[in-house]
Amino acid sequence: MTPAAGAVGAAAERSEGVWHAAWRRFRTDRVGVVSAAVVIAFLLLILASWTGIVARDWQREVGVANAPPTFLGPRPPEAIGAIEVPAGPNVDLSDVDPLAPRYAEWEAAAQKYRTAETPKAETLPLGGDRLGRDVLAKAIKGTEISVFVGVLAAIVATTIGTVLGALSGFFGRRVGDFLEWLYNVFESIPGILLIFAFAAVFGRGIGTVVLILGFTGWTGLYRQVRAEFMKHGSREYVRAAEAIGASRTSRMFRHILPNVSHVILVRMSLLVVGFIKAEVILSYLGLGVGVEDVSWGTMLAEAQSELILGYWWQLAAATLFMAVFVTAFSLLADAVRDALDPKLRGLE
Amino acid sequence: MAAYLLRRLWQMVPTILGVVLLVFFLFKYFGGDPAEILGGLNATPEQIDAIRQQLGLDQPVWVQLGIYLKSVVTFDWGKSWATNESVANLFATRLPATLTVMLPILVLEALIALPIAMWVAYRRGSVADRTIMVVSTVALSISFLVYVIVGQYVFGFLLGWFPVQGWSDSVWTNLTTYAPLPVMLAVAVSLAPYTRLYRTFFLDELGHDYVRTARAKGLGENTVMFKHVLRNAMIPILTNIGLALPSVFVGSFLIEVFFSIPGLGREVLMAVNRSDYPVIQAIAVYLAVLTMLINLAVDLLFKLVDPRVQLK
Numbered sequence: 001m002t003p004a005a006g007a008v009g010a011a012a013e014r015s016e017g018v019w020h021a022a023w024r025r026f027r028t029d030r031v032g033v034v035s036a037a038v039v040i041a042f043l044l045l046i047l048a049s050w051t052g053i054v055a056r057d058w059q060r061e062v063g064v065a066n067a068p069p070t071f072l073g074p075r076p077p078e079a080i081g082a083i084e085v086p087a088g089p090n091v092d093l094s095d096v097d098p099l100a101p102r103y104a105e106w107e108a109a110a111q112k113y114r115t116a117e118t119p120k121a122e123t124l125p126l127g128g129d130r131l132g133r134d135v136l137a138k139a140i141k142g143t144e145i146s147v148f149v150g151v152l153a154a155i156v157a158t159t160i161g162t163v164l165g166a167l168s169g170f171f172g173r174r175v176g177d178f179l180e181w182l183y184n185v186f187e188s189i190p191g192i193l194l195i196f197a198f199a200a201v202f203g204r205g206i207g208t209v210v211l212i213l214g215f216t217g218w219t220g221l222y223r224q225v226r227a228e229f230m231k232h233g234s235r236e237y238v239r240a241a242e243a244i245g246a247s248r249t250s251r252m253f254r255h256i257l258p259n260v261s262h263v264i265l266v267r268m269s270l271l272v273v274g275f276i277k278a279e280v281i282l283s284y285l286g287l288g289v290g291v292e293d294v295s296w297g298t299m300l301a302e303a304q305s306e307l308i309l310g311y312w313w314q315l316a317a318a319t320l321f322m323a324v325f326v327t328a329f330s331l332l333a334d335a336v337r338d339a340l341d342p343k344l345r346g347l348e
Numbered sequence: 349m350a351a352y353l354l355r356r357l358w359q360m361v362p363t364i365l366g367v368v369l370l371v372f373f374l375f376k377y378f379g380g381d382p383a384e385i386l387g388g389l390n391a392t393p394e395q396i397d398a399i400r401q402q403l404g405l406d407q408p409v410w411v412q413l414g415i416y417l418k419s420v421v422t423f424d425w426g427k428s429w430a431t432n433e434s435v436a437n438l439f440a441t442r443l444p445a446t447l448t449v450m451l452p453i454l455v456l457e458a459l460i461a462l463p464i465a466m467w468v469a470y471r472r473g474s475v476a477d478r479t480i481m482v483v484s485t486v487a488l489s490i491s492f493l494v495y496v497i498v499g500q501y502v503f504g505f506l507l508g509w510f511p512v513q514g515w516s517d518s519v520w521t522n523l524t525t526y527a528p529l530p531v532m533l534a535v536a537v538s539l540a541p542y543t544r545l546y547r548t549f550f551l552d553e554l555g556h557d558y559v560r561t562a563r564a565k566g567l568g569e570n571t572v573m574f575k576h577v578l579r580n581a582m583i584p585i586l587t588n589i590g591l592a593l594p595s596v597f598v599g600s601f602l603i604e605v606f607f608s609i610p611g612l613g614r615e616v617l618m619a620v621n622r623s624d625y626p627v628i629q630a631i632a633v634y635l636a637v638l639t640m641l642i643n644l645a646v647d648l649l650f651k652l653v654d655p656r657v658q659l660k
Binding site for chain 1: 362366370374375485488490491493494501601613616620621635640
């Protein structure tokens, strides 16, 4: 083979793959690139918080109760109910004070115990909560938990939806009928009933929220994957794979699945957004993450009673973190969808 | 047509059976023990046993399932275990409150989102279009909770326009005093997703050939938009509203919890917390049937507005 023929052969072989083409389109999407940068920054923050580099001590009560944010300056002392120390000369009461003879004895007894004065900060970067915990650290830790729950629940729901949808769409007939029945049953039961029933089963905690959302949220994805598998099942490339003896599992997961994976990816990113929002609601209702954890939902739950007293910073911090992340993530999901499926660009 | 209707109705039977089985076993094996909840913290084991016997919880599982199935067939749900109120009466008294809040929400959402969506779709790609899309993306990313907390604080506490929460016996007072704040907040929250969705429907229609034809033969833009595009876009929009109908009946339990509205959604929440089987089972079956009937009605409506649709 001459070098020229080799070069021609290589050029013909390397037709652009779907992911490569998507990446080329994605890079030109400015909104998509910016939101990807924001999401990556958040992911780094989450990684730092998870490994304990930042916000490890979010539970420490570092400031005074409801410490205001630094840019507001410390609160005037009378607002926290501190009493001014009288400045005048001390009146000697020792001849009328019946406890006076024992003061020295108590002083000596008290010497045996070491006491340490912990200085409490008057202000914190983004303020403090009811117990004087740093709102910034709480918001970072809350971001970790909320995003973690959203992503993990989306993975659970996507796995269930993809496997069931693949089985239903590929095999059809009895299997398809049975899975359609299961889908109809899950769709017909009101969501709250399912969520509360599962919440009662598993008790409170991060794992529970993941399972609840995953077990109740797979139906939409199932429907879409099923439709895709039905469409692809009769395509030529699948028939060809069958002809050369590819097994059913291989055809389903090695041939069809990669061709519908972009649909699944887009759907899954929508699920993440939905589940992050659902976690907030569940945590507020006391069905979400436990009391020893913090999430955006538990922060908002605390914020409701604080707001009425004028302490708005916890509400603002949780809302801001959530709004920035979810907006960036939604825009990123839109950009990814547009890049993977240019026909849909700008439709939604 | 009649054959189609019969077949669709017949197909509902296995689904309802599935709902019955799932709800029954879910709460039976995983939910809280109703006898312990009803007995309270100080109940002795004998008292709990007595309650269990009284409720029939000591019967074999298949007998209990039989009782449930019988109540499904006869529509006689008995009485709530927690309050001894008959389930039928409970529904009849809680539903009006739910509808008082949910119907205005449904109507306002559609009436406000429709013109905005049509306008931004028509001016696709313009500054207005992009601004509205960005605003709705941001609005969508803020939790409903924040809207409620801030809304109650600003409009109820600071400005004092509406009571923070509450409910009365008079429908008129409810509509004018207690419902506006939750309705306003719920509409504000759902406006963004509905606008986005309806916009895609309009864009979809605007890309069709008939629009070009209509413009080519010299029709005015108003005629094209309102007589041609709007009518066609109404099909998916109406479908969408139809599919949202079942949730109107159970209401948004969130709204009802936040605003102390004595509606069905809040009742479901309490029933689940108390493991009140008769109420849970009744609501599950009612809603399942309602969902399926509305889906059927939407399909039939489809046929009515678009003769090309084949009912299979």
